[in-house]
Amino acid sequence: MSSDRVRIVEVGPRDGLQNEPYTIPTPVKIELIDRLSATGLSVVEATSFVAAPAIPQLADAEDVFTGIKPLDEVQYPVLVPNIKGYLRARQVGASHIAVFTAASEAFNRRNINCSIAESLERFAPVMEAATADGVTVRGYVSTVLGCPYQGEVDVAEVVRVARALFEAGCAEISLGDTIGVGTPRKARQMLEAVAEVIPMDRLAVHFHDTYGQALSNIYACMEAGVRVIDSSVAGLGGCPYARGATGNVATEDVLYMLNGLGVETGVDLEAMARVGDWIAGELGRPRSRTGQALLKRS
Ligand code: HMG
Ligand code: MG
Secondary structure (H helix, E strand, C coil): CCCEECEEEECHHHHHCCCCCCCCCHHHHHHHHHHHHCCCCCEECCEECCCCCCCHHHCCHHHHHHHCCCCCCCECCEECCCHHHHHHHHHCCCCEEEEEEECCHHHHHHHHCCCHHHHHHHHHHHHHHHHHHCCEEEEEEECCCCECCCECCCHHHHHHHHHHHHHCCCCEEEEEECCCCCCHHHHHHHHHHHHCCCCHHHEEEEEECCCCCHHHHHHHHHHCCCCEEEEEHHHCCCCCCCCCCCCECEHHHHHHHHHHHCEECCCCHHHHHHHHHHHHHHHCCCCCHHHHHHHCCC
């Protein structure tokens, strides 16, 4: 994997913060995004334009999005669940969005209150508007390696849903192990099955680290060819509709592994560790393993 390049999609300000139990002040969210943008990242997922009762923490999406100091070289995608969310996002100038559904009916029902088929129908007007507006759309498939409600998830269902999103016009498909139950061989097999219908360079992997498997899963998926990795500074995160699941894999830990492999990311690990140190302090959360070691923190 030497002389290779990976794109990190930093999801901390969205996936990382959406599950925090107390209301984080809007200026802290804005500062987090601006600090992350300064580390060399090319993508910082900023917030979600979802229904406030579903995710109260991100009810300040407009204020966050308009408060950041955007850099030309950084994309700031936002999650939208429906056309209402899309119009809100466009109103404040978002040019990159993400739609999200799941490979499990039970999870989808709780997360976005509809079936998989209905979610795809809901996205149709979003995709149509995005195409007309020149907006880039990422598609998320959740629960690709297991569901908190139904348990096992059929790989064929992951492939079907990923393909539907891709054929609907999503430029990139992120495969989410929402509850972090995956292990390397299963993760790789799932990715390879999806890569039979979608080009590998349009796929991303999104691992939560509940069982400490995320880095191993990423490595296994990189061996299969994936080069886009979602991660969250300080390993922040979780989903309110996936109780017990911990945060995303920590960006600092991913960078440390990629630096060791000689894989380029364009992101400054030391700078990322300082952002992780700062936000962990703000939220009273633990540092990443790499952050602790580099900054000699406990
Ligand atoms: P619903 O209740 O079925 O929606 O929720 P509805 O269309 O019936 O509307 C109900 C109310 O919400 C109405 O207001 C709408 O106007 C309002 P009322 O008339 O009652 O006053 N509403 C909205 N308000 C603001 N923005 C909107 C919006 N849409 C409706 N966009 C809905 C369905 C999808 C809206 C809701 O369930 C929702 O917002 N869910 C979001 C859940 C979420 O964000 N989950 C976390 C992200 S997914 C994730 O973390 C996984 C991922 O990281 C990958 C992985 O790890 O696997 C991506
Ligand atoms: Mg997630």
